[in-house]
Amino acid sequence: MISLTSPVKTRAHHWPAGLKLAGLCLASTGLFLTGSMVVHVTALLLVLALYAAPGTAFFRAGMCGMRVVVPFVLILLVWHGVTGDWQSGVLITLRMVTLIGLANLVTMTTGLEDLVEVLQHLTAPLGRLGLPVHLLDTAIPLVIRFTPVIVERAGTLAEAWRARSCRRPGWRLILPLTLQALDDADHVGEALRARGGPLGSPQQEP
Numbered sequence: 001m002i003s004l005t006s007p008v009k010t011r012a013h014h015w016p017a018g019l020k021l022a023g024l025c026l027a028s029t030g031l032f033l034t035g036s037m038v039v040h041v042t043a044l045l046l047v048l049a050l051y052a053a054p055g056t057a058f059f060r061a062g063m064c065g066m067r068v069v070v071p072f073v074l075i076l077l078v079w080h081g082v083t084g085d086w087q088s089g090v091l092i093t094l095r096m097v098t099l100i101g102l103a104n105l106v107t108m109t110t111g112l113e114d115l116v117e118v119l120q121h122l123t124a125p126l127g128r129l130g131l132p133v134h135l136l137d138t139a140i141p142l143v144i145r146f147t148p149v150i151v152e153r154a155g156t157l158a159e160a161w162r163a164r165s166c167r168r169p170g171w172r173l174i175l176p177l178t179l180q181a182l183d184d185a186d187h188v189g190e191a192l193r194a195r196g197g198p199l200g201s202p203q204q205e206p
Helices: 017-033 037-052 056-082 086-108 112-128 133-164 170-194
Strands: none
Touching: 017 037, 017 086, 017 112, 037 056, 037 086, 056 086, 112 133, 133 170
């Protein structure tokens, strides 16, 4: 899941988060069970239609969030082109883009609080067994929240590199981006501890 909740309100914003996540699971299962190119192309077109339905602003925001998928698409296509298996490469790429697009739609139209509430209901049985599900309840929203932040940091580093060099940055951005991500993680961890966040054992009810 790439984007945060979209400020452009749609009908999907009022749908239950559990219903949207269940639909995402069913769509994922269905696409993995079929190898039909027609089905995958149709599914991708339907996803694009869902992005376009709320208007231009929503469509642009969604496509902007999907830019992070482009490098993976290129890697998959090049690899399958080298191995001579174009059909499988296109099929896998269509499936990946479609499912990421659907997941992106879910996060664009669902608040983090709603997603966490669904997660808590799903993991409640595991909590009764003594498993530390409170850590999962904290980790998943943080991943959703900081994914676009890291993407934005990568863009900023790339712009800074281009301002000082004519060469493409490429792999040279990996180290500073990793250090920034680790630094952010350290600050977030300290902030959670300072506020009594769920990094240790679950907090007891008063």
